[in-house]
Amino acid sequence: MALTMIRLFRFIGLxxxxxxxxxxxxxxxxxxxxxxxxxxxxVGMIHGAAFLAYIVAMIACLWGRGFARGEWARTTIAAFVPFGTFLNDPFLKRKQLLDEARIA
Incomplete structure (x- = not known):
């Protein structure tokens, strides 16, 4: 199975x-x-780079994938809250599965 953009974003979020x-x-x-x-x-520098990668990847990977404004806000806020990316991941997994079903 090809690496979908949402799957790539989920990895960066992890x-x-x-x-x-x-x-x-x-x-x-x-x-x-x-x-x-x-x-x-x-560790702070690595985290800073990971945070920037998350923001850039969010735009690059999720644009045009059917995310509503609230879902964009949720995914953005997740980067600012400890454990936020982990809590947001099940939501992203559901979106990924829908995206993969749409592609197939």
């Missing part, structure tokens, strides 16, 4: 979510609780 968790649950606690700030800059 990476963005993982980097968010790495920043909030690993790097920042090490900095603030244990006085070890070394991981914050590299």
């Amino acid at each position: 990476i963005e979510g993982i980097t968010t968790l790495a920043l909030f649950l690993v790097a920042m606690p090490l900095k603030y609780w244990f006085g070890m700030p070394a991981l914050v800059p590299p």
Whole structure:
């Protein structure tokens, strides 16, 4: 099965979510609780790149795929909320399956 654009976007969303968790649950606690700030800059930079990739991919991958305004808003807000991309993924999976059925 070919890689659909929504599937690609879901993968990027997964990476963005993982980097968010790495920043909030690993790097920042090490900095603030244990006085070890070394991981914050590299993890923060990786997360920043993943966040930008998410926003760019959202536009490139989802444009013209039948997303309503509220669905665009939901998917955008997911990038700003911890666990948001994970919570939004089942919705994207349903959209992906509909998109794949339309293509087939």
